[in-house]
Structure formats: C-alpha cells, structure tokens
Amino acid sequence: MLLTSLSKLLLLPAVLRTALAQNTTSSSSGACNNDPSLCSRQYNEITHLGAHDSPYLRDESTRFSTSGNQYFNTTIQLSAGVRLLTTQVHSRNGEWHLCHTSCDLLDAGTLSDWLGEIRDWMEDNPNDVVTVLLVNSNDASASDLAGEYEAAGITQYSYTPSSTEGTLEWPTLQELINADTRLLTFVASLDDNAAAPYLLDQFNYIFENDYDNTQFSDFSCAPSRPSSVSGDASSAISQGLMPLMNHFLYEEQGFGLQVPDEGNVTTTNAPGSEVGMLGRAADECTSQYGRAPTFILVDFFNVGPAIETVDALNQVSNPVGRRSVPETVQTQSSAASGMVRVTASWGCLIVAAMLVSGAA
Ligand SMILES: *[C@@H]1O[C@H](CO)[C@@H](O)[C@H](O)[C@H]1NC(C)=O
Numbered sequence: 001m002l003l004t005s006l007s008k009l010l011l012l013p014a015v016l017r018t019a020l021a022q023n024t025t026s027s028s029s030g031a032c033n034n035d036p037s038l039c040s041r042q043y044n045e046i047t048h049l050g051a052h053d054s055p056y057l058r059d060e061s062t063r064f065s066t067s068g069n070q071y072f073n074t075t076i077q078l079s080a081g082v083r084l085l086t087t088q089v090h091s092r093n094g095e096w097h098l099c100h101t102s103c104d105l106l107d108a109g110t111l112s113d114w115l116g117e118i119r120d121w122m123e124d125n126p127n128d129v130v131t132v133l134l135v136n137s138n139d140a141s142a143s144d145l146a147g148e149y150e151a152a153g154i155t156q157y158s159y160t161p162s163s164t165e166g167t168l169e170w171p172t173l174q175e176l177i178n179a180d181t182r183l184l185t186f187v188a189s190l191d192d193n194a195a196a197p198y199l200l201d202q203f204n205y206i207f208e209n210d211y212d213n214t215q216f217s218d219f220s221c222a223p224s225r226p227s228s229v230s231g232d233a234s235s236a237i238s239q240g241l242m243p244l245m246n247h248f249l250y251e252e253q254g255f256g257l258q259v260p261d262e263g264n265v266t267t268t269n270a271p272g273s274e275v276g277m278l279g280r281a282a283d284e285c286t287s288q289y290g291r292a293p294t295f296i297l298v299d300f301f302n303v304g305p306a307i308e309t310v311d312a313l314n315q316v317s318n319p320v321g322r323r324s325v326p327e328t329v330q331t332q333s334s335a336a337s338g339m340v341r342v343t344a345s346w347g348c349l350i351v352a353a354m355l356v357s358g359a360a
C-alpha cells in the first residue's frame with residue numbers, strides 16, 4: 001500500500017507533488033470530513049467510518065492486550081479518517097472509566113481524559129464532524145456524563161437535534177461546521193437526557209445489525225437493535241433511524257471469553273466481494289436498506305484499509321487532509337509476544353470471563 005502510493009507520487013509532476021504534500025499536512029479548508037463534496041450532504045446521508053472500542057489498544061501501552069480492538073490511538077484514528085468513535089463507560093472507584101468488559105481486563109483511563117483528546121483533535125481540525133457512541137455499561141446518568149464533557153471542555157461543540165427521535169432532518173456537514181457544533185454523541189442507553197440534551201439515546205436515532213459474530217458467514221444486515229425494529233429494515237428506515245453496520249469478528253478464547261479476532265482481519269476489513277469481507281457486507285446492507293449505512297464500525301480500522309469501502313460508498317476518490325497511520329511493526333508476531341505476558345494474568349482473565357456481558 002505504502003509502496004504503491006509512493007511510486008505513484010514519484011511519477012507526478014513536482015507542482016502536483018507539492019499540492020498533495022500540502023493536503024496531507026494541513027487541514028484543507030474547503031473540505032468537510034476530508035472531501036469538499038461531503039460539505040453539502042446531510043449528516044445522516046454520508047457513511048462515517050467507526051473505530052469499534054476506539055481507546056482499547058493492542059499496542060505496547062497495553063502490552064499487546066488481546067482485549068485491544070485497535071492498533072492506533074483515537075488521535076491517529078481521527079487523523080486517518082475515522083469519524084465515529086465507540087467505547088464502553090464503566091464506574092470505577094467513583095470515576096467514569098473506559099474499561100473493556102471489566103476494568104480488571106483493560107482500563108483505558110477516564111472518560112474525561114479521552115474526551116479531552118478528542119477536543120484537542122477537533123480544535124486542530126475545524127472542518128471535521130465527529131461522532132461518539134458511548135456504551136453505558138453501568139448506567140451513568142446524563143448529569144454524570146455531562147460532568148465528564150464539562151471537565152473535558154467539549155460541551156460547547158456538542159450538537160442537539162430538534163427532534164428527540166428518528167428523523168431525516170439532519171443538518172449538512174457544512175451547517176454543523178459553521179455552527180461549530182461538530183460533535184454528536186449517542187449513548188446506549190440513556191432514558192433521561194433532560195440534564196444534557198446533547199446526549200442522545202442511541203436507539204431513538206440509530207438501528208444496528210447484530211455485533212456478536214465469530215464466523216464470516218455470521219454477518220447479517222438484519223436490524224438487531226432496537227428490538228422494536230428487529231428484523232425489519234424497511235420499518236427502521238421509514239422511521240428515520242440511521243443504519244449502523246457492525247462489521248467485526250470475535251474469537252473464542254476459552255472460559256467464554258471472546259476477544260477481537262485479529263487473525264482474520266485482513267479478510268474482515270477488505271474492500272472485496274468475498275464472504276466475510278467489508279466490501280461485500282456494505283453492498284449487501286446498502287441493497288437491503290435502500291441506502292448506504294450511515295455508520296460502519298470495525299476493529300483494527302487501518303487494516304483493509306476499511307476506509308476504502310467507506311470512500312467508495314461516499315463516492316470520495318481524492319480525500320484531502322488525511323494522515324496515514326505511523327509506520328510501526330504491527331504484526332501478529334508482536335501481538336503474540338504480548339500474549340505471553342497477558343497469559344501471566346490468567347487468573348484475572350478467568351474472573352473477567354465470568355463478568356463477560358452482552359455489551360459490544
Ligand atoms: C488539495 O486540496 C484543495 C482544497 O480542498 C483542492 O482544491 C486540491 O485539488 C487538492 N489538491 C490535490 C492535489 O489533491
């Protein structure tokens with residue numbers, strides 16, 4: 001991939017090389033979410049690439065934890081084109097932490113620190129619209145979560161729609177950018193958001209297919225949640241719910257513990273048309289829904305690369321302002337060497353296995 005783009009670059013005239021270099025080093029005015037053609041499109045009418053469990057890293061910082069879903073942190077994800085970030089929120093010692101299934105398994109720090117990282121990125125990239133999806137694992141209230149938003153200084157960027165349920169009346173990206181309300185937050189679930197109306201109950205606005213898959217043949221576009229539209233895509237679409245397509249695999253680790261399936265991800269995230277591939281699933285869901293998914297959520301987002309499928313759906317062929325992920329050796333052998341250390345805390349895994357719940 002890198003070699004291909006490098007050789008293409010060398011063939012270009014010098015003046016174009018300069019333009020390209022500028023576009024990859026500065027946020028390009030005139031583009032919204034990396035392309036001028038997206039500015040006039042409604043928020044719900046484009047496809048946003050999502051990093052599933054964005055802060056749970058499989059890198060040196062977690063000693064290559066097998067609970068990690070991504071190789072690169074949230075900042076790098078955003079710079080590479082990811083525009084939806086998901087995480088779980090757990091209560092730990094009176095604080096709200098980003099733990100994966102259990103805080104003993106993987107704790108990626110506090111929600112407010114992570115939101116601060118997102119705020120920093122958004123301030124550096126004023127033409128970008130970002131979506132956060134919080135899995136509310138321990139039933140934080142709207143004011144609990146709002147406290148984290150305040151601490152992070154990100155409340156001011158939050159968008160509040162006029163409708164409290166499914167709607168087709170979303171602003172365009174340019175309108176969100178002009179108003180500087182470029183952050184959308186969905187929470188699964190939040191019954192009462194009176195204390196912070198910008199925290200949107202996910203299932204009032206979004207439907208999603210099943211996320212719990214272990215085989216390529218398991219992937220299905222059929223709506224799974226909310227239960228009111230289970231199996232009924234046309235009802236979900238006609239209610240104005242936005243489609244979120246989960247497309248990642250788990251592998252069984254024993255004791256009922258499921259971890260992100262790293263071994264098959266080059267297939268899972270591929271743009272191609274074979275069973276299990278992202279490209280095929282995106283085509284199938286687009287055809288079943290009569291429209292492209294609004295969100296596509298993947299593990300190890302840089303593999304595939306998953307954004308290729310998203311760009312194709314958005315009809316973006318020359319994205320501007322993206323940064324490639326850093327070059328590090330992210331091979332399975334490096335992950336495997338980390339596994340040895342992870343196995344040392346096997347007792348903790350067993351405890352965690354007993355705690356495994358349905359939260360994605
Ligand atoms: C760089 O970005 C500008 C503004 O979006 C665009 O007009 C121009 O065509 C881009 N240049 C290249 C080489 O992609």
Ligand SMILES: *[C@@H]1O[C@H](CO)[C@@H](O)[C@H](O)[C@H]1NC(C)=O
Nearest residue numbers: 072073074075076117118326
């Ligand atoms: C994200 O990762 C990069 C590369 O490892 C690092 O330089 C940067 O400090 C990290 N950012 C945050 C907020 O952790």
Ligand SMILES: *[C@@H]1O[C@H](CO)[C@@H](O)[C@H](O)[C@H]1NC(C)=O
Nearest residue numbers: 214215216217249261263264
């Ligand atoms: C994933 O890869 C492993 C071996 O690397 C294989 O045994 C397994 O069947 C694959 N899973 C799927 C869903 O194909």
